[in-house]
Amino acid sequence: xxxxxxxxxxxxxxxxxxxxxxxxxxxxxxxxxxxxxxxxxxxxxxxxxxxxxxxxxxxxxxxxxxxxxxxxxxxxxxxxxxxxxxxxxxxxxxxxxxxxxxxxxxxxxxxxxxxxxxxxxxxxxxxxxxxxxxxxxxxxxxxxxxxxxxxxxxxxxxxxxxxxxxxxxxxxxxxxxxxxxxxxxxxxxxxxxxxxxxxxxxxxxxxxxxxxxxxxxxxxxxxxxxxxxxxxxxxxxxxxxxxxxxxxxxxxxxxxxxxxxxxxxxxxxxxxxxxxxxxxxxxxxxxxxxxxxxxxxxxxxxxxxxxxxxxxxxxxxxxxxxxxxxxxxxxxxxxxx
Amino acid sequence: xxxxxxxxxxxxxxxxxxxxxxxxxxxxxxxxxxxxxxxxxxxxxxxxxxxxxxxxxxxxxxxxxxxxxxxxxxxxxxxxxxxxxxxxxxxxxxxxxxxxxxxxxxxxxxxxxxxxxxxxxxxxxxxxxxxxxxxxxxxxxxxxxxxxxxxxxxxxxxxxxxxxxxxxxxxxxxxxxxxxxxxxxxxxxxxxxxxxxxxxxxxxxxxxxxxxxxxxxxxxxxxxxxxxxxxxxxxxxxxxxxxxxxxxxxxxxxxxxxxxxxxxxxxxxxxxxxxxxxxxxxxxxxxxxxxxxxxxxxxxxxxxxxxxxxxxxxxxxxxxxxxxxxxxxxxxxxxxxxxxxxxxxxxxxxxxxxxxxxxxxxxxxxxxxxxxxxxxxxxxxxxxxxxxxxxxxxxxxxxxxxxxxxxxxxxxxxxxxxxxxxxxxx
Numbered sequence: 131x132x133x134x135x136x137x138x139x140x141x142x143x144x145x146x147x148x149x150x151x152x153x154x155x156x157x158x159x160x161x162x163x164x165x166x167x168x169x170x171x172x173x174x175x176x177x178x179x180x181x182x183x184x185x186x187x188x189x190x191x192x193x194x195x196x197x198x199x200x201x202x203x204x205x206x207x208x209x210x211x212x213x214x215x216x217x218x219x220x221x222x223x224x225x226x227x228x229x230x231x232x233x234x235x236x237x238x239x240x241x242x243x244x245x246x247x248x249x250x251x252x253x254x255x256x257x258x259x260x261x262x263x264x265x266x267x268x269x270x271x272x273x274x275x276x277x278x279x280x281x282x283x284x285x286x287x288x289x290x291x292x293x294x295x296x297x298x299x300x301x302x303x304x305x306x307x308x309x310x311x312x313x314x315x316x317x318x319x320x321x322x323x324x325x326x327x328x329x330x331x332x333x334x335x336x337x338x339x340x341x342x343x344x345x346x347x348x349x350x351x352x353x354x355x356x357x358x359x360x361x362x363x364x365x366x367x368x369x370x371x372x373x374x375x376x377x378x379x380x381x382x383x384x385x386x387x388x389x390x391x392x393x394x395x396x397x398x399x400x401x402x403x404x405x406x407x408x409x410x411x412x413x414x415x416x417x418x419x420x421x422x423x424x425x426x427x428x429x430x431x432x433x434x435x436x437x438x439x440x441x442x443x444x445x446x447x448x449x450x451x452x453x454x455x456x457x458x459x460x461x462x463x464x465x466x467x
Numbered sequence: 468x469x470x471x472x473x474x475x476x477x478x479x480x481x482x483x484x485x486x487x488x489x490x491x492x493x494x495x496x497x498x499x500x501x502x503x504x505x506x507x508x509x510x511x512x513x514x515x516x517x518x519x520x521x522x523x524x525x526x527x528x529x530x531x532x533x534x535x536x537x538x539x540x541x542x543x544x545x546x547x548x549x550x551x552x553x554x555x556x557x558x559x560x561x562x563x564x565x566x567x568x569x570x571x572x573x574x575x576x577x578x579x580x581x582x583x584x585x586x587x588x589x590x591x592x593x594x595x596x597x598x599x600x601x602x603x604x605x606x607x608x609x610x611x612x613x614x615x616x617x618x619x620x621x622x623x624x625x626x627x628x629x630x631x632x633x634x635x636x637x638x639x640x641x642x643x644x645x646x647x648x649x650x651x652x653x654x655x656x657x658x659x660x661x662x663x664x665x666x667x668x669x670x671x672x673x674x675x676x677x678x679x680x681x682x683x684x685x686x687x688x689x690x691x692x693x694x695x696x697x698x699x700x701x702x703x704x705x706x707x708x709x710x711x712x713x714x715x716x717x718x719x720x721x722x723x724x725x726x727x728x729x730x731x732x733x734x735x736x737x738x739x740x741x742x743x744x745x746x747x748x749x750x751x752x753x754x755x756x757x758x759x760x761x762x763x764x765x766x767x768x769x770x771x772x773x774x775x776x777x778x779x780x781x782x783x784x785x786x787x788x789x790x791x792x793x794x795x796x797x798x799x800x801x802x803x804x805x806x807x808x809x810x811x812x813x814x815x816x817x818x819x820x821x822x823x824x825x826x827x828x829x830x831x832x833x834x835x836x837x838x839x840x841x842x843x844x845x846x847x848x849x850x851x852x853x854x855x856x857x858x859x860x861x862x863x864x865x866x867x868x869x870x871x872x873x874x875x876x877x878x879x880x881x882x883x884x885x886x887x888x889x890x891x892x893x
Contacts, residue, residue, distance in 0.1 A: 180570065182571040381715055382864050
């Protein structure tokens with residue numbers, strides 16, 4: 131209306147309309163395919179629903195069942211164990227590989243591509259290959275163990291074997307990816323620092339732990355957080371290894387992860403409300419772990435680094451001062467005599 | 468590819484329009500054009516040439532068929548479309564978990580109202596009954612079945628000095644007890660031999676022979692009763708006797724035990740012939756035979772067709788499914804994709820009675836037809852999956868040695884009680 135009154139202020143919203151219209155497709159699509167399902171899943175988690183009939187309001191019953199559900203707790207323990215035994219070696223190995231790539235002088239692009247290939251290979255295909263490697267009776271790994279005189283291990287039947295098998299698929303797939311990210315971080319570190327360290331007589335080991343790792347911390351934080359989110363969502367590996375019908379987590383539910391339990395509840399047993407509740411529990415867990423990661427590895431990064439530097443500087447100044455004091459004291463002492 | 472500004476805007480507008488189209492449509496409609504009947508099935512559930520005929524024009528219905536073969540997560544897609552209440556296919560294929568649709572029978576046409584009684588006599592009575600809800604509404608129409616029998620390796624039986632001809636084997640092992648004795652002899656003669664891939668196979672096939680399962684039609688839970696415990700104990704016994712290959716289902720081992728000849732006998736459903744030896748061990752062609760299973764006839768698997776309430780022309784849809792599932796056309800589906808007919812008239816069709824070279828020229832259809840005709844039939848409840856999964860999961864725990872049989876049984880019953888209570892079934 132103000133646009134029609136000649137002496138009124140120009141309608142800023144109206145002026146900006148073309149711009150809003152131009153950016154609107156994303157927001158419209160996001161609202162429909164992103165925001166709506168998220169909000170609906172909250173609504174759904176307060177209901178009991180078999181997928182066809184009417185939604186039945188049950189309030190927080192799904193959540194209270196969740197808290198007393200042994201399978202749910204088992205899925206959390208499984209997921210965390212798989213996450214630890216995959217992520218810790220994976221990130222360490224990725225750091226070593228990145229360092230080697232950084233210092234490599236020949237075939238650098240080839241190595242980079244070679245390390246990245248596992249990540250773009252279909253996880254289903256990868257899992258099938260690993261399935262035949264770890265297979266109990268006729269697996270390659272057991273054939274190898276037996277050929278060197280060891281007993282075979284029932285990788286895909288025993289709870290620990292299952293977790294190691296899944297963790298190794300995860301690690302195989304993501305090590306190269308993280309190494310490439312680390313490499314990018316490494317290349318951002320100025321070579322001046324290394325040269326200065328070399329001049330000061332630092333060994334390569336000292337340079338790695340004293341320069342590379344501290345300066346890479348933001349990148350390490352990034353990989354740790356993404357690996358945590360990925361690790362808490364492990365699903366395809368156990369699903370392909372053990373099939374989707376019936377025992378989705380494998381023998382003894384040793385490979386039952388949170389997402390596979392969610393999938394099984396919603397799409398296997400058609401308890402969509404319960405599935406939604408598991409989804410929200412997973413969301414809370416991911417937030418929790420991201421915060422923990424942040425605190426452990428990067429929390430208040432600037433603060434912590436500067437405070438440490440400050441402490442170190444203060445110590446140095448104090449030491450110098452003490453040295454100078456004792457010197458002057460000595461001098462004064464000498465003078466006095 | 469560089470996207471020009473005009474193109475970008477056009478794409479954006481198109482996307483927005485498509486999004487509006489998806490959400491704005493609130494009408495309750497079925498999928499497909501007015502002169503078409505839409506149908507969803509999973510891959511390998513129908514004969515392709517019959518469908519191709521119907522796509523040109525359904526015999527006697529004045530409409531054409533628009534068939535979609537859904538890959539992966541079939542049921543989820545069906546449920547999604549039913550939940551959306553719009554663009555629902557006219558006809559859907561349903562697997563042997565047909566009872567899970569019973570609580571939502573109002574989403575489907577009662578096939579009796581469309582005249583199903585007229586063709587009832589053509590079908591196996593127990594199969595016909597599986598598609599009828601406890602409220603006596605006919606929700607699903609029979610497609611194929613999964614009669615069970617004993618598959619065995621004739622050459623290994625000969626090596627072990629056991630009877631080799633189907634009739635003699637059947638006479639030597641009429642029940643599970645004698646079958647286990649036979650299995651022990653096999654193992655003695657040919658070390659490493661197994662009569663099942665894993666513990667759950669024995670349990671499932673023993674259960675598939677019983678006239679009752681986990682619930683009564685009145686809704687009472689009987690999954691803790693003696694008949695289930697006996698099937699359970701039988702499965703445990705086979706493992707304790709060392710006759711299981713311990714190759715859990717879904718693992719690569721499960722195929723490997725067939726390929727490398729460890730699995731020398733197996734009580735399986737008719738579809739196992741294809742999934743098991745023919746696919747996994749083509750080199751054993753001519754060595755396998757089939758004979759009636761110890762413990763009696765049984766059935767595992769088989770599927771159905773249902774007409775949703777959104778169907779634009781229920782009469783035409785019904786005409787189509789009766790045509791597709793006629794004895795003549797079911798016989799055609801046996802050739803490809805190997806679906807065993809639910810119409811006894813098909814069992815004498817020359818396409819089924821042809822000798823099977825993989826089974827040494829045996830007429831295997833005779834064995835399965837007997838099993839299909841004599842199977843007592845059992846009531847499948849909407850909760851059978853919820854009940855069955857804990858039982859088979861706990862059985863696996865017994866086989867891998869992580870629990871005692873009694874403990875596993877107790878844990879399974881505890882979990883079932885919890886799940887059924889939550890589902891409001893007990």
